[in-house]
Amino acid sequence: MSRPDPRLRLAPESLPPAASRDFFLRPTRTVARQALGGWFVRRWRGNYYGARLVEVEAYLGARDRAAHTWNGRRTARTEPMYAAGGHLYVYFVYGLHHCGNLVTRPADTGEAVLIRAAEIADDPAARLLSGPAKFCAALGISRIHSGLDLTEDGEFSFHPAPVPAHAIARSARIGVAYAGEAALWPLRYTLKKSVAISV
């Protein structure tokens, strides 16, 4: 519903092909790495808006205390996280922010990749999308989009453009200190050369 920032406008013919289901059905950490460098795109009123992912985090389901699906938690909010890989999971936090995830693995697994930062085509140094809530705000993503399928020819799509392993750094996830040992797992992936990462 809400309008994407016009600075995210891009030419659809310049995009790599959209990912199909198989891309997302793989192990979550693989999808996280392979998603870096790819374009997350929204079609809105006939125009295309998108950004290139430069920072993501893997959330590993029931065994991951930092995940919304930890210990098998399954509620109305988290239901889209149990959909088959390739769906979008969006949640609302702190009474004002939205965060978006790429669901991974087969249905009923409950794993996902949180989108934490992206850069825009025309200005890779801009920090307009340098944070998970900023990413959603810039693209106009909210809870009403949770559960949409990225692999259908719909409003949202993802266009992978994988980068070599040596271009990727790993570190602990942000904002999950409450998660005990899981807080230390190196499940945050960033593009080394990007200046648009969140921290």
Add this chain to the structure above:
DNA sequence: CACATGATCGCCT
């Protein structure tokens, strides 16, 4: 039904 808190951000010091 009540209440404690969060996968954040921007402003203040």
Add this chain to the structure above:
DNA sequence: GGCGATCATGTGG
């Protein structure tokens, strides 16, 4: 570096 905003959600009684 610290904190307040602001409310949906999950959990427990």
